[in-house]
Amino acid sequence: MTGTEALLRGLNPQQHAAVTAGTGPVLVLAGPGSGKTGVLTRRVAFLIREMQVRPAHIMAVTFTNKAAGEMRQRIESYLGAPAAITVGTFHAICARLLRIEHASTPYSQDFVIFDTDDQVKAIEQALHELNIDSRKFNPRSLLAAISSHKNEMKLPHQAVARDYLGEVVARVYPRYQAILLDNNALDFDDLLLQMVVLLQQHAPVREKYQQRFGFVLVDEFQDTNTVQYHLVRLFGRPQDNLFAVGDEDQSIYAFRGADYRNVQRFRQDFPAAQVILLEQNYRSTQVVLDTARAVIDRNTNRTPKALFTTQTGGDKITIHEAYDEEYEARFIVEQVEALKRRGGRYQDVAVMYRTNAQSRALEDKFIKEGIPYTLVGGVGFYKRREVRDLMAYLRVVNNPNDKISFARIINVPKRGIGDKSLQEFQALAAERGWTYADLLAQMSAGARLPLAARTTRLFMEFGEKLHAWQQQAQTGHLVALFDAITADTGYHLHVQQISTTPEEAAERSENLRELRGLLLRADAEDKPLGEWLIDQSLMTDVEEVRDTADKVTLLTLHAAKGLEYPVVFITGLEEGLLPHMRALDDGAAEDLQEERRLLYVGITRARQRLYLTYAFRRMLWGSSDVRKVSRFLADIPAHLVDSLPDTLLAERSSASYRQQTTWDTPAPRPARPAPAAPGPERSRLANDLAAFRQQLQQPAPPLRPPAGKVIPFPGQSAGSTQYQPGQRVKHPLFGPGLVQASKLDAGEELVTVRFEDARYGTKTLMASLANMSLLHP
């Protein structure tokens, strides 16, 4: 058998057509689990083996760095040798090319990539310089506005103001950009936008890369934004050997400018493109697929796909209502343990959620029950203070003109340089038009400067160290540099000092060791500092190599894209969480559709077994609120579900609900699942449960409003409430408290009370059941 036969073996006709397509534009619309990654990698191998394309002429764009690594590995295993193809995310590829071609850009080779924190600082500086109150204009909102401009390829002078905020943005954006340039820094959006600018403005560079990349392949094409779309087109010219793979239904990154309509745009821009549909799913059971379809079918503007699988039937899905997030976690733990007892593995299970904050309750329970897990993303390694500090040191060594990193570490650990001294230093550099490096050099050269003697001495001491570190960086070994920095600054002692507990100190030290380990690896590849720093800026915690140990995976729905697990739990199917609050505003129909796609992505990760869970109440942002069941659950036909929680049954039987629901066959009413008995140690929980049971005595209120009606949200409900914010009340169980808010919800008044007894905290109760009395002040 020839290599090519092996390459094409086992492909279905559509996959075969995609892999062996000729030159010119090709669009592959690939449903979940349809083998698109395999098609993409085989396509690359096919180009090289059969179409005699030189590997160096191929650019393959993936969505994550991790996916890039995996794709390279698979391609090399097909070819049996390392291949010189360019594989990476748009951001990583652009960063590399910008570094190589820096002479044609406004940046020097040692540019840095600003993360969100750096960006916020840059914005604050811009606001300060423009005399704009940063309290009035939230830096993050401004940043978001600037980011959308960049994603739409609008340069600073092209920002057009349509409203007052837009006007402020139009003033801040140019200033912000100037500050970035002053720091020799690019933000994430710049990596793409500056690449477009470079290609557009420098014909020799453009032609060089257009010749170089004769074949461009893009994965997850539905999540490209406008700049990325233009990059694809620019690189692809003039031959347009473009191979785009995507699925509109899995577009979940609109918040960063992704526009699934780029798929349609591709078809319009390349009317001659071959369009290939991959509709056979090799991943999931029919039940899982039907569930996914029921959810996604409600979206408009989509290319309908007839997904099918040969795995007919399968276990029905489970929808579980928990009392609160703790019981939700408990349910999952019970199911996972049962699975383990039946011979299953932890690594077969993934637990997904909409927001990172939801992982906490899950982790608590997992730790308590001794279930091993890995957390993808979250408050990551690179956000730890000690890691950020050391990274800032390395960035300053690489580029002393990264003023934001300089400011971060100039007095960490404390070396007597306070805000005042730093400001004088900054002002003097600005006044003389010197870089920080210039000013430090002037100091050690003994120049007479208008600074306090003490200030000069302290900066000089720092400057000498910095100089020594830079020498060290020249000679190569990054680990040696790291060791020199920690030793010269006494950073290890500093770590002990900033830690309040021995555990915290140990954890921070461990993080430093881990960072050192990363540098050790970089040394093995002889990576220069500047390159390594760029690599790290592009690396996120989601990219961590998944270890092979037997552990449950905890991750957001976003992070789950492209992955699959035999058993999947999707948690928090509640209004406000999934769909998220931010998608529930009036006129956010697009956002709502994206939430639906997010759930669709989650569901289609499951190979065999799917659980959807929600909680009756949940602790969120400091208060425990009664939750409403996610509207998405109503779209799942009852025959796909093993049993329905009482609340959903109650909903189903309510008249207004029945008219527009898709539950077709009434499921047998299960015995009420008794809420797990409270442990002896939790009197507070017992109280909650008592209130819960009391509420259950009442007929369930209709939880789902008639179709088309706006969901009432805090603050916007009409009608009068019995309680007003500011009133003092007394609850029979929880004692006295202060009313924080009260709202009408489906005819039921929900009153939020902060109880004086801290054990009870802030709770939201149904006014008609809470039996509270009004206290006079």
Next chain:
DNA sequence: ACGCGCATTGTTTTT
């Protein structure tokens, strides 16, 4: 310059 304690504030997803 530094450290402590109170207050405020924001609440999604990530390259």
Next chain:
DNA sequence: CAATGCGCGT
């Protein structure tokens, strides 16, 4: 409920 920021006292 965090995390961050600010102002005060030393």
